[in-house]
Amino acid sequence: MITVEQKKIEEINTMTKDYSCLLVLGCEMCAAISFAGGKRQVAELAAAIRLSRKGSGEEGEVFEESVARQCEPEFIDLVKDKVADCDAVLSLACGAGVQLMAERFSDKVLLPGCNTTFLGVTEELGVWSERCVGCGSCVLDKTAGLCPIARCSKQLLNGPCGGSMKGKCEISKDVDCVWQLIIDRLSRVNQLDKLEEIFPVKDWTPAGHGGPRKLVREDLKS
Amino acid sequence: MRKSNKSSANYPPCKYACPILTDVREYVQLIAERKFTDAFASIRRQNPLPRVCGRICTHPCETACKRGQVEEPIAIASLKRFAADGLWADQYKAALAIESTGHKVAIVGSGPAGLAVAHDLALLGHSVTIFEALPVAGGMLRVGVPEYRLPKDVVAAEIEAIVALGVEVKTGVKIGKDIKLSKLSEQGFQAVFLAIGAHKDRKLGIAGEDELEGVVSAVSFLRAVNLGESPQVGKQVAVVGGGNTAIDSARSLLRMGAKVVSVVYRRSKEEMPAAEEEIEEAIHEGVKMAYLTSPVKIFGEDGRVSALKCIKNELGKPDAGGRRRPEPVSGSEFSLDVDMVVCAVGQAPESSLFADELKLSETGERIYVEASGSLATSLPAIFAGGDAVTGPATAIEAIAAGKQAAVSIDLYLRSKELPSVEKDKREETQALPSTVIERTRSFSRPSKINLSVDDRLKGFDEVEACLSEDRATQEALRCLHCYLGAKVDEERCISCLTCVRACPLGVPTVSKMGEISIDSFACQACGICVLECPVQAIDIDLDSRAKIFKQMETAMAGVQGQRPLIVGFFDFHGNFGAGDIESLRRDYPNIVPVMVFGVRRIDTVDIFKAFALGADGVFIARCPSDNDPFLEITDRIDRRVSYAGRLLEACGKKKEQLDICNMPKEGLVEKEWVDALIGKIKGMS
Amino acid sequence: MKSGSNLERILESGQFAVTAEAGPPKGTSSKVVQRKGELLKFCCDALNVTDNQTAIVRMSSLSGCVLLKELGVEPILQMVVRDRNRLALQSDILGAAALGIGNMLCLSGDHQKFGNHPTAKGVYDIDSIQFIRMVKEMRDEHKFLNGEEISGDVPLFIGAAANPFADPFEFRVTRLAKKIRAGADFIQTQGIFDMSKFAEWMKGVRDRGLHKKTYILAGLIPIKSVGMARYMRNNVSGLDVPQDVVDRMANSKDPKAEGVKICLETIEQLKEIEGIQGIHIMAVAWEDIVPRLVAQAGLMPRPIV
Numbered sequence A: 001m002i003t004v005e006q007k008k009i010e011e012i013n014t015m016t017k018d019y020s021c022l023l024v025l026g027c028e029m030c031a032a033i034s035f036a037g038g039k040r041q042v043a044e045l046a047a048a049i050r051l052s053r054k055g056s057g058e059e060g061e062v063f064e065e066s067v068a069r070q071c072e073p074e075f076i077d078l079v080k081d082k083v084a085d086c087d088a089v090l091s092l093a094c095g096a097g098v099q100l101m102a103e104r105f106s107d108k109v110l111l112p113g114c115n116t117t118f119l120g121v122t123e124e125l126g127v128w129s130e131r132c133v134g135c136g137s138c139v140l141d142k143t144a145g146l147c148p149i150a151r152c153s154k155q156l157l158n159g160p161c162g163g164s165m166k167g168k169c170e171i172s173k174d175v176d177c178v179w180q181l182i183i184d185r186l187s188r189v190n191q192l193d194k195l196e197e198i199f200p201v202k203d204w205t206p207a208g209h210g211g212p213r214k215l216v217r218e219d220l221k222s
Numbered sequence B: 001m002r003k004s005n006k007s008s009a010n011y012p013p014c015k016y017a018c019p020i021l022t023d024v025r026e027y028v029q030l031i032a033e034r035k036f037t038d039a040f041a042s043i044r045r046q047n048p049l050p051r052v053c054g055r056i057c058t059h060p061c062e063t064a065c066k067r068g069q070v071e072e073p074i075a076i077a078s079l080k081r082f083a084a085d086g087l088w089a090d091q092y093k094a095a096l097a098i099e100s101t102g103h104k105v106a107i108v109g110s111g112p113a114g115l116a117v118a119h120d121l122a123l124l125g126h127s128v129t130i131f132e133a134l135p136v137a138g139g140m141l142r143v144g145v146p147e148y149r150l151p152k153d154v155v156a157a158e159i160e161a162i163v164a165l166g167v168e169v170k171t172g173v174k175i176g177k178d179i180k181l182s183k184l185s186e187q188g189f190q191a192v193f194l195a196i197g198a199h200k201d202r203k204l205g206i207a208g209e210d211e212l213e214g215v216v217s218a219v220s221f222l223r224a225v226n227l228g229e230s231p232q233v234g235k236q237v238a239v240v241g242g243g244n245t246a247i248d249s250a251r252s253l254l255r256m257g258a259k260v261v262s263v264v265y266r267r268s269k270e271e272m273p274a275a276e277e278e279i280e281e282a283i284h285e286g287v288k289m290a291y292l293t294s295p296v297k298i299f300g301e302d303g304r305v306s307a308l309k310c311i312k313n314e315l316g317k318p319d320a321g322g323r324r325r326p327e328p329v330s331g332s333e334f335s336l337d338v339d340m341v342v343c344a345v346g347q348a349p350e351s352s353l354f355a356d357e358l359k360l361s362e363t364g365e366r367i368y369v370e371a372s373g374s375l376a377t378s379l380p381a382i383f384a385g386g387d388a389v390t391g392p393a394t395a396i397e398a399i400a401a402g403k404q405a406a407v408s409i410d411l412y413l414r415s416k417e418l419p420s421v422e423k424d425k426r427e428e429t430q431a432l433p434s435t436v437i438e439r440t441r442s443f444s445r446p447s448k449i450n451l452s453v454d455d456r457l458k459g460f461d462e463v464e465a466c467l468s469e470d471r472a473t474q475e476a477l478r479c480l481h482c483y484l485g486a487k488v489d490e491e492r493c494i495s496c497l498t499c500v501r502a503c504p505l506g507v508p509t510v511s512k513m514g515e516i517s518i519d520s521f522a523c524q525a526c527g528i529c530v531l532e533c534p535v536q537a538i539d540i541d542l543d544s545r546a547k548i549f550k551q552m553e554t555a556m557a558g559v560q561g562q563r564p565l566i567v568g569f570f571d572f573h574g575n576f577g578a579g580d581i582e583s584l585r586r587d588y589p590n591i592v593p594v595m596v597f598g599v600r601r602i603d604t605v606d607i608f609k610a611f612a613l614g615a616d617g618v619f620i621a622r623c624p625s626d627n628d629p630f631l632e633i634t635d636r637i638d639r640r641v642s643y644a645g646r647l648l649e650a651c652g653k654k655k656e657q658l659d660i661c662n663m664p665k666e667g668l669v670e671k672e673w674v675d676a677l678i679g680k681i682k683g684m685s
Numbered sequence C: 001m002k003s004g005s006n007l008e009r010i011l012e013s014g015q016f017a018v019t020a021e022a023g024p025p026k027g028t029s030s031k032v033v034q035r036k037g038e039l040l041k042f043c044c045d046a047l048n049v050t051d052n053q054t055a056i057v058r059m060s061s062l063s064g065c066v067l068l069k070e071l072g073v074e075p076i077l078q079m080v081v082r083d084r085n086r087l088a089l090q091s092d093i094l095g096a097a098a099l100g101i102g103n104m105l106c107l108s109g110d111h112q113k114f115g116n117h118p119t120a121k122g123v124y125d126i127d128s129i130q131f132i133r134m135v136k137e138m139r140d141e142h143k144f145l146n147g148e149e150i151s152g153d154v155p156l157f158i159g160a161a162a163n164p165f166a167d168p169f170e171f172r173v174t175r176l177a178k179k180i181r182a183g184a185d186f187i188q189t190q191g192i193f194d195m196s197k198f199a200e201w202m203k204g205v206r207d208r209g210l211h212k213k214t215y216i217l218a219g220l221i222p223i224k225s226v227g228m229a230r231y232m233r234n235n236v237s238g239l240d241v242p243q244d245v246v247d248r249m250a251n252s253k254d255p256k257a258e259g260v261k262i263c264l265e266t267i268e269q270l271k272e273i274e275g276i277q278g279i280h281i282m283a284v285a286w287e288d289i290v291p292r293l294v295a296q297a298g299l300m301p302r303p304i305v
């Protein structure tokens, strides 16, 4: 999933203060699973904005709404009337959702209520960690199923570096050295010989260094 | 998305186990909320004899109660008595039909079956007359169950309330003898309900029984006692039998001056049909128990009983009913020196009066009714129920029969039709998963407050005392709120797994395709998932989100203008007493208490709502952690408050405006704490 | 000959080499580099010029190398992949070759998080092993990474780093082998304090015959004070300072002398280890001690080949 984190209320207040009538729009997929864009967070944030505005003279109105996914045109079209009625939309979606909203409602002010953090997994309730950077050409077959691009601080393909200590990355005792994990796993699956190979330099084009990416399935597309 | 709730429409086990489907869960919860008047109304709507049942009901609800799987069942009967004995019960007004139907119904017998049918038919607008052979009404409740368990005035008060509905009670009229059954229709009765009970004691069938003085039947003995006839009792008495009648006779005998009372029962204690607590009390009072013993012969001297010859038994193979058959051990005979023998080996209805008109059961004793459950006899317009049909059973079953008969008779009177009653299949209470049991905190059931044995034996004073308000409230709080727990809205659920992860009891499960199931029996409505669910797809019926909002809104609407206005979320689970909330309201009109089952589920949104409604401060009163029914989850409140606090500060509030108050061991909140909070808020500038 | 640098020649001739680190300043003063060059000129065969070491911005390594070269001191150009993508790396290498730099040390670099610009975007386009191979192909095949032809020679003696003390220990020899296979002509190791662990690693190296395929220069870090010993023990990633070294420093009345003593003892032991071809002294902020160390270790005068 894409993990998302709500921006600090201070930042949101500054961002939204000029728009009297505000629509707080939740996104009930990844953002909700990340506890940033669900109905409950919409309610919480809207209440917080209302409270912040209270007594400022310019209270305006703060509306609450949610859609299943802001990254799909059909869903966001369902709230077009609500969008039309407000001065600005505070979207609690990931960056993709905010942008699709902005494209769809070209004359409306669109504000991001969240920071999109990473592609990751839930470790436990309230704890997520990164697993993938969407590099466009997966190497997990060669690295025992653990990604050195997403999880090695130096994105080494021939790691670990000399900073790996007791299983931890040199940048922090709280970060696992993914190369240690890779080696542990390779040894468990009896493939330590894979370490002898020199991994060639990576083609970063599919990772986005070749310009904005687009995926087209000719067989599906109309 | 794709969710389902297993058995969401399920009845709680207590209700399911009750023959009249009393909404136990509802009234228990109302008691927990200290809404005693409402609790009584809830009971009374269903049950015309709540004070009786609160004392002597065999409470199958308690046997089924889910709490019993954790430690001990809720003391449901005691709570019923508590609700029914209080002054508030007098305020109850039954909802009488506005118009009379003009139909007349005769009821034969004024036991619980007769009273129940009379009550329900009267409410439906029919005109009801009860004929009672004895000089007093109440059936076995009045002439069977001894006063120390069920005082006469309690029964009288219940009957009075029914009479107040317009029911006529004619005592001293024996139908079949004084008035023929067939004559009733001539007197204008369009339907008859026979509820004559089972008052004829069975014989022991041993030598000496019929001729010797001092051999009495239990029912007639108890009747005499209850009618104040002060029957002669012996010094040393053997009571033969193992049911409640035997135990009641034995305990009554002790109160009447008998020195030694032995209960002679042919099987062992485990098989004894009398209620276990009754047996314990009897032993406690000094009754001797001769288990695995059968009477063989009664010896006499000068025409009076002098001894009872008995034989010891062994338990053999189970009989058709599954109980192990007692088999005499040869050569084990012995004699008990007694001057009185009470036979309590079962009763049968006095149906012979009607034998020429009505079809009887196969044994020729009980009144036959149709298998459809309509309680119709072999004659049109004549119905029967209670012990007369089932043989000796229980008060609540008799009430259930009465209530069913009311439905049948009403239908019959209106349309000459008979209902076909579907026997509801009473399932066994589902077993709680062991993890749920382990993670649910145990609380003890209130111990009974009984008279001392000395005081008991002085007369027939009621042995058991009623629960105090505080104790009753605490007891009601043990209820695990069966089926009032989490319900997932399939439309809203996004399969985020939060409930699966957050539930302290590990109740929610998920399928491969993301379908969340919350076993609504295992769920105990702690509300954590409701709080955490990011899309608000879960709510609980016990304290729904809307209910909490509404409570807050209503309460705050009443106190605007008070400053500083402070909302306190209080947990019913605190050890506060009845007066504590009132005194808080009196001392601090500016504090708005919002009561919930578990403040653990108060959300940032609730806190913000309070501020939006004009509060200057909010606090959460956390009950002592060992009161929380769920283990190790109280620190959630700290985390929630610190999260909400940060947010509030960012919105311009001060950190003084949100706080946690740890409720004291006793009482609601400490005054010093409240004063300090008010001081802090005032001093904020 | 790969580049014909002094360092290469000394190692080729089988003599015990001495290199040291000369970090460039956090400023523009050429004097700092020049002073270090003058100081170390006679006691070392070549000097490493660090590349934004510990991710702290300093004068570029290439400029430092040029300044040393002007003094007649042989530089080793350190270069990290943290700050440069494949384009920048290759262009700097071309420049280094053009400026007559003969040695380089290919590194990953300390993570930017440690330095004085922790909010910087790390580059890490290629890793150190890919880097070594790239330089080797530039030199031997005259090819850029994309396969295009390079005009002119790229005569570089290629070095790589090895840290025998990092984890997982078993992999450390494998990693060295990979670096050698990628093209490392010489190796400079992390500073050695735990001799037994180092010896164990060297045994692994010899078992695979790696000491025959590259020149291994053992790293040394002279310790000035007990504070420094403690700091390195607790805070410097990839360094393994045993407690008894800290204790020796702590119990000594003259810590500096003790530091020198520890260093000299280490050198003596290193000389005995088969496969060690020299030492590399990293006397951060204590460069003054290097001439004394080299002299007392009996490694003076430096040979001329």
Ligand SMILES: Cc1cc2nc3c(=O)[nH]c(=O)nc-3n(C[C@H](O)[C@H](O)[C@H](O)COP(=O)(O)OP(=O)(O)OC[C@H]3O[C@@H](n4cnc5c(N)ncnc54)[C@H](O)[C@@H]3O)c2cc1C
Binding pocket: B056, B057, B058, B108, B109, B110, B111, B112, B113, B114, B131, B132, B133, B134, B137, B138, B139, B140, B141, B144, B145, B146, B173, B174, B175, B176, B195, B196, B197, B198, B199, B219, B222, B244, B245, B248, B350, B353, B385, B386, B387, B388, B392, B393, B394, B395, B396, B398
């Ligand atoms: C000693 C004893 C203790 C008990 N303890 C308990 C207990 O603790 N808990 C419990 O749940 N149950 C208990 N029971 C059982 C319970 O009392 C009966 O199951 C219940 O009272 C049956 O109700 P009923 O209305 O069918 O009959 P009854 O209560 O027996 O009422 C029948 C009435 O009909 C009258 N009658 C009979 N024939 C005629 C006629 N021809 N004309 C007019 N009137 C007539 C009788 O005089 C009697 O008043 C006990 C019973 C006994 C005997």
Ligand code: SF4
Binding pocket: B012, B013, B014, B015, B024, B025, B028, B064, B065, B066, B067, B074, B076, B478, B479, B480, B481, B482
């Ligand atoms: S726990 Fe409560 S609702 Fe459940 S069976 Fe017991 S009394 Fe009834």
Ligand code: SF4
Binding pocket: B485, B486, B499, B502, B503, B504, B505, B506, B507, B508, B518, B522, B523, B524, B525, B526, B527, B528, B529, B530, B540
């Ligand atoms: S209400 Fe509590 S017990 Fe029930 S499912 Fe939710 S978290 Fe679990």
